[in-house]
Amino acid sequence: MTRTASALLTALSLAALPLLSPPAHAHAEPVQVVANLSLEAEATPLQLGLVGQTSTLPVRGAVVEVRLYPEDDAWRRRLEQGGGTVSTTDLSILPGNALDTVHLEEVRTADYRGRLRPLEAGRYVLAVLDTTFKGETALAARAFEVSPGRSSALVTALLPKTQTPTSYLVWALIGLAVPALIVLGVVFVGRPDRRAKPESDH
DSSP states (O other), rough: HHHHHHHHHHHHHHHHHHHHHHOOOOOOOEEEEEEEEEOOSSSSEEEEEEEETTOOOOOOOOOOEEEEEEEHHHHHHHHHTTTEEEEEGGGGGGOOOEEEEOOOEEETTTTEEEEEEOOOOOEEEEEEEOOTTTOOOEEEEEEEEOOTTOOOOEEEEEEEOOOOOHHHHHHHHHHHHHHHHHHHHHEEEEEEEESSSOOOOO
């Protein structure tokens, strides 16, 4: 086997290792959600933080959506079943009567911001959806109350552990590996063989 072929085979083997390994968890642990709402007259600014429950590391680069619901009987039943919170990957439980929906922006590392509509006195449910990875969504929800004279509300919940589907992960890794393999192939095949040639006998 030539030196070029050997080097190319080694590169192919290294690139294939991630594909042969078990799929990694996208959210390998539950994630704590802490949402601070400022109850202002014209809007409700929202600041949200995400922290790994076990690692205590901030979650950066997440795609987060917040939905606001009135706390009706259906929500009360769901919250009672979960001990006061909802933590699931089943989005079918979400009703279609959201009062507001906001996609949050990460303004600083692990600091997500958005603005909800102004809130009148009453009880509401804040639902947080993490759709960072294709093929998976984590949902956390909890009720909170707005009363006259209150200037803020704190809502805490827990996003469940999720796993990226194997098929998506494999194709994502292949998509990353193929361009690198093409470049390596061009480089190694194009390199001249620098081994010294034996001198011919005269």
